[in-house]
Amino acid sequence: NAGVTQTPKFRVLKTGQSMxxxxxxxxxxxxxxxxxxxxxxxxxxxxYSVGEGTTAKGEVPxxxxxxxxxxxxxxxxxxxxxxxxxxxxxxxxxYKLAGAKDHDTQYFGPGTRLTVL
Amino acid sequence: xxxxxxPTEMTATEGAIVQINCTYQTSGFNGLFWYxxxxxEAPTFLSYNVLDGLEEKGRFSSFLSRSKGYSYLLLKELQMxxxxxxxxxxxxxxxxxxxxxxxxxxxIIKP
Numbered sequence: 001n002a003g004v005t006q007t008p009k010f011r012v013l014k015t016g017q018s019m020x021x022x023x024x025x026x027x028x029x030x031x032x033x034x035x036x037x038x039x040x041x042x043x044x045x046x047x048y049s050v051g052e053g054t055t056a057k058g059e060v061p062x063x064x065x066x067x068x069x070x071x072x073x074x075x076x077x078x079x080x081x082x083x084x085x086x087x088x089x090x091x092x093x094x095y096k097l098a099g100a101k102d103h104d105t106q107y108f109g110p111g112t113r114l115t116v117l
Numbered sequence: 118x119x120x121x122x123x124p125t126e127m128t129a130t131e132g133a134i135v136q137i138n139c140t141y142q143t144s145g146f147n148g149l150f151w152y153x154x155x156x157x158e159a160p161t162f163l164s165y166n167v168l169d170g171l172e173e174k175g176r177f178s179s180f181l182s183r184s185k186g187y188s189y190l191l192l193k194e195l196q197m198x199x200x201x202x203x204x205x206x207x208x209x210x211x212x213x214x215x216x217x218x219x220x221x222x223x224x225i226i227k228p
Contacts, residue, residue: 004159042121042204042218043160058215090159106216108159 001026004109006091012115013081021076021112023091031094032074033058033106034066036087043090049074081116088113119143119212121219123205128225129195137190137203137222145210151179151190152204154221160204164190192224200226 004025013019023032030051035043045058049068063085065077074093078085089112094104120142129135141149148167152160166172166181166188178191190203202221209217 040125040220042220043206043216044218045215048215056213105162105165108161110159 003027004091004093004107006089006109006112008112009110010113012117013078014117015082017081018077018079019081019114020078021089021091021114023074023076023093023109024072025074025093025107025109026072027093027095027107028071029093029095029107030071031096031104032068033092033094034064034074034076035090035092036060036085037090037111038087046076046089081114083116086114086116119207119209119217121205121207121217123203123219123222125220126223126225128227129192131195131197131226131228133195134191134193135195135224137192137224139188139190139205139219141186141188141205141207141217141219143186143207143209143211143217145212146183146186146207147210147214148208149179149181149188150206150208150216151177151188152206153201154204155201163203195226197226197228200224 007022033048034046047066049055052071091109092106094106122140151163154160164179171180176193181188204221205219206216
Protein backbone atom coordinates (compact mmCIF):
# COMPACT_ATOMS: atom_id res chain seq x y z
CA ASN A 1 0.00 0.00 0.00
CA ALA A 2 1.22 3.47 -0.88
CA GLY A 3 -0.77 5.08 1.95
CA VAL A 4 -1.39 8.78 1.30
CA THR A 5 0.27 10.35 -1.71
CA GLN A 6 0.36 13.97 -2.82
CA THR A 7 1.23 15.61 -6.11
CA PRO A 8 3.12 17.73 -6.83
CA LYS A 9 5.84 17.76 -4.18
CA PHE A 10 7.01 21.26 -5.00
CA ARG A 11 5.48 24.15 -6.93
CA VAL A 12 6.23 27.81 -7.53
CA LEU A 13 3.37 30.05 -8.64
CA LYS A 14 3.05 33.69 -9.53
CA THR A 15 0.42 35.80 -7.82
CA GLY A 16 -2.93 35.28 -9.50
CA GLN A 17 -2.16 31.88 -11.00
CA SER A 18 -4.30 28.86 -10.19
CA MET A 19 -3.40 25.29 -9.39
CA UNK A 20 -4.78 22.05 -8.03
CA UNK A 21 -3.13 19.81 -5.45
CA UNK A 22 -4.04 16.16 -5.63
CA UNK A 23 -4.26 13.81 -2.68
CA UNK A 24 -4.86 10.09 -3.05
CA UNK A 25 -5.21 7.34 -0.45
CA UNK A 26 -5.48 3.59 -0.90
CA UNK A 27 -6.60 2.69 2.64
CA UNK A 28 -10.35 2.98 1.95
CA UNK A 29 -10.59 5.80 4.48
CA UNK A 30 -13.83 7.73 4.75
CA UNK A 31 -12.35 10.96 6.06
CA UNK A 32 -9.84 13.18 4.29
CA UNK A 33 -8.31 16.51 5.30
CA UNK A 34 -6.24 19.35 3.90
CA UNK A 35 -3.94 21.25 6.27
CA UNK A 36 -1.40 23.98 5.86
CA UNK A 37 1.70 24.24 8.03
CA UNK A 38 3.52 27.51 8.55
CA UNK A 39 6.61 28.23 10.67
CA UNK A 40 5.79 28.80 14.33
CA UNK A 41 2.19 27.75 13.91
CA UNK A 42 0.33 24.53 14.35
CA UNK A 43 -1.25 22.66 11.50
CA UNK A 44 -4.37 24.51 10.40
CA UNK A 45 -7.31 22.73 8.82
CA UNK A 46 -8.37 24.19 5.47
CA UNK A 47 -11.17 21.86 4.39
CA TYR A 48 -12.15 18.31 5.14
CA SER A 49 -14.44 15.61 3.82
CA VAL A 50 -16.40 12.96 5.67
CA GLY A 51 -17.20 10.96 2.58
CA GLU A 52 -17.39 10.87 -1.19
CA GLY A 53 -19.26 13.88 -2.51
CA THR A 54 -19.15 15.83 0.76
CA THR A 55 -16.85 18.63 1.90
CA ALA A 56 -16.78 21.04 4.83
CA LYS A 57 -14.86 24.15 5.81
CA GLY A 58 -12.12 24.06 8.36
CA GLU A 59 -10.39 26.83 10.24
CA VAL A 60 -8.85 28.67 7.26
CA PRO A 61 -10.93 27.94 4.12
CA UNK A 62 -10.76 31.34 2.37
CA UNK A 63 -9.00 31.28 -0.98
CA UNK A 64 -9.28 27.51 -1.34
CA UNK A 65 -11.80 25.11 -2.82
CA UNK A 66 -11.98 21.34 -2.61
CA UNK A 67 -13.70 18.42 -4.27
CA UNK A 68 -14.15 14.76 -3.34
CA UNK A 69 -15.60 13.13 -6.43
CA UNK A 70 -14.06 9.76 -5.64
CA UNK A 71 -13.55 8.25 -2.20
CA UNK A 72 -9.84 7.84 -2.70
CA UNK A 73 -9.10 11.35 -3.99
CA UNK A 74 -9.33 14.79 -2.40
CA UNK A 75 -8.41 17.83 -4.49
CA UNK A 76 -7.40 21.24 -3.18
CA UNK A 77 -7.69 24.19 -5.55
CA UNK A 78 -6.25 27.66 -5.42
CA UNK A 79 -8.18 29.85 -7.85
CA UNK A 80 -6.00 32.96 -7.60
CA UNK A 81 -2.83 32.37 -5.62
CA UNK A 82 -1.56 34.99 -3.18
CA UNK A 83 1.82 35.23 -1.41
CA UNK A 84 0.00 34.54 1.89
CA UNK A 85 -0.69 31.05 0.56
CA UNK A 86 3.00 30.19 0.53
CA UNK A 87 3.10 27.20 2.83
CA UNK A 88 3.53 23.46 3.15
CA UNK A 89 0.27 21.67 2.45
CA UNK A 90 -0.46 18.29 4.00
CA UNK A 91 -3.24 15.94 3.12
CA UNK A 92 -4.36 13.36 5.67
CA UNK A 93 -6.93 10.61 5.87
CA UNK A 94 -8.56 8.58 8.63
CA TYR A 95 -10.85 5.60 8.84
CA LYS A 96 -13.56 7.19 10.91
CA LEU A 97 -14.28 9.69 13.59
CA ALA A 98 -14.72 7.71 16.76
CA GLY A 99 -16.36 8.27 20.09
CA ALA A 100 -14.77 8.98 23.40
CA LYS A 101 -13.51 5.44 23.96
CA ASP A 102 -11.88 5.03 20.62
CA HIS A 103 -9.80 7.14 18.35
CA ASP A 104 -9.00 7.61 14.73
CA THR A 105 -5.45 8.05 13.55
CA GLN A 106 -4.80 10.53 10.81
CA TYR A 107 -2.30 9.36 8.21
CA PHE A 108 -0.46 12.12 6.44
CA GLY A 109 0.92 12.47 2.95
CA PRO A 110 4.48 13.72 2.34
CA GLY A 111 3.41 17.33 1.76
CA THR A 112 3.47 19.87 -1.06
CA ARG A 113 5.76 22.84 -0.70
CA LEU A 114 4.14 25.79 -2.44
CA THR A 115 5.75 29.17 -3.00
CA VAL A 116 3.71 32.07 -4.38
CA LEU A 117 5.78 34.96 -5.72
CA UNK B 118 -11.50 29.95 22.93
CA UNK B 119 -9.16 27.16 22.03
CA UNK B 120 -5.46 27.26 22.82
CA UNK B 121 -2.65 24.74 22.91
CA UNK B 122 0.77 25.60 24.33
CA UNK B 123 4.02 23.70 23.96
CA PRO B 124 7.63 24.80 24.43
CA THR B 125 9.14 25.89 21.14
CA GLU B 126 12.42 24.00 21.48
CA MET B 127 14.14 21.61 23.88
CA THR B 128 17.59 20.07 23.97
CA ALA B 129 18.53 16.73 25.53
CA THR B 130 21.42 14.30 25.57
CA GLU B 131 21.53 10.92 23.88
CA GLY B 132 20.57 8.19 26.33
CA ALA B 133 18.75 10.57 28.67
CA ILE B 134 15.05 11.15 29.39
CA VAL B 135 13.05 14.17 28.25
CA GLN B 136 9.52 15.34 29.05
CA ILE B 137 7.64 17.54 26.59
CA ASN B 138 4.67 19.35 28.09
CA CYS B 139 1.43 20.42 26.46
CA THR B 140 -1.29 22.55 28.04
CA TYR B 141 -4.62 23.14 26.42
CA GLN B 142 -7.82 25.10 26.78
CA THR B 143 -10.82 23.82 24.92
CA SER B 144 -14.52 23.71 25.63
CA GLY B 145 -15.19 20.24 24.23
CA PHE B 146 -12.22 18.00 24.97
CA ASN B 147 -12.50 14.60 23.28
CA GLY B 148 -8.97 13.22 23.25
CA LEU B 149 -5.36 14.26 22.92
CA PHE B 150 -2.86 13.08 20.33
CA TRP B 151 0.91 13.25 20.04
CA TYR B 152 2.56 13.13 16.63
CA UNK B 153 6.22 13.09 15.62
CA UNK B 154 7.44 15.08 12.64
CA UNK B 155 10.98 14.83 11.31
CA UNK B 156 12.23 17.86 9.40
CA UNK B 157 10.80 17.97 5.90
CA GLU B 158 8.57 14.98 6.49
CA ALA B 159 4.96 14.23 7.35
CA PRO B 160 3.66 13.93 10.93
CA THR B 161 3.28 10.37 12.18
CA PHE B 162 1.07 9.19 15.04
CA LEU B 163 2.71 8.43 18.39
CA SER B 164 0.04 8.21 21.07
CA TYR B 165 -3.51 8.94 22.14
CA ASN B 166 -5.03 9.74 25.55
CA VAL B 167 -8.66 10.31 26.37
CA LEU B 168 -8.77 9.22 30.02
CA ASP B 169 -6.54 10.47 32.82
CA GLY B 170 -3.33 8.57 33.33
CA LEU B 171 -0.29 7.21 31.61
CA GLU B 172 -0.17 5.35 28.31
CA GLU B 173 3.11 3.53 27.70
CA LYS B 174 4.39 2.41 24.34
CA GLY B 175 7.97 1.24 24.32
CA ARG B 176 10.36 4.14 24.95
CA PHE B 177 7.52 6.64 24.66
CA SER B 178 4.82 7.38 27.26
CA SER B 179 2.08 9.96 27.29
CA PHE B 180 0.22 11.31 30.30
CA LEU B 181 -3.06 13.18 30.55
CA SER B 182 -4.77 15.19 33.29
CA ARG B 183 -8.10 16.48 32.03
CA SER B 184 -8.81 18.54 35.14
CA LYS B 185 -5.56 20.43 34.66
CA GLY B 186 -5.72 20.63 30.86
CA TYR B 187 -2.26 19.11 30.76
CA SER B 188 -0.40 16.36 28.97
CA TYR B 189 3.19 15.33 28.60
CA LEU B 190 5.15 13.08 26.30
CA LEU B 191 8.02 11.23 27.96
CA LEU B 192 10.84 9.90 25.82
CA LYS B 193 13.31 7.50 27.44
CA GLU B 194 16.72 6.24 26.32
CA LEU B 195 16.95 9.03 23.78
CA GLN B 196 18.45 8.22 20.42
CA MET B 197 19.74 10.60 17.76
CA UNK B 198 16.83 9.61 15.53
CA UNK B 199 14.45 11.11 18.11
CA UNK B 200 15.53 14.56 16.94
CA UNK B 201 12.25 15.84 15.52
CA UNK B 202 9.31 18.08 16.28
CA UNK B 203 6.61 16.72 18.57
CA UNK B 204 3.09 17.95 17.92
CA UNK B 205 0.30 17.97 20.49
CA UNK B 206 -3.26 17.99 19.14
CA UNK B 207 -6.62 18.06 20.89
CA UNK B 208 -9.85 16.79 19.42
CA UNK B 209 -12.69 19.19 20.10
CA UNK B 210 -16.33 18.18 20.07
CA UNK B 211 -17.30 21.81 19.47
CA UNK B 212 -15.19 21.93 16.31
CA UNK B 213 -16.95 18.98 14.73
CA UNK B 214 -14.42 16.63 16.33
CA UNK B 215 -11.58 18.15 14.34
CA UNK B 216 -8.06 18.36 15.73
CA UNK B 217 -6.67 21.60 17.11
CA UNK B 218 -2.88 21.54 16.83
CA UNK B 219 -0.12 23.06 18.90
CA UNK B 220 2.83 24.67 17.12
CA UNK B 221 5.08 21.77 18.06
CA UNK B 222 8.22 21.31 20.14
CA UNK B 223 11.49 20.93 18.30
CA UNK B 224 13.63 18.40 20.16
CA ILE B 225 17.37 18.49 19.58
CA ILE B 226 19.39 15.47 20.72
CA LYS B 227 23.08 16.00 21.39
CA PRO B 228 25.63 13.17 21.61
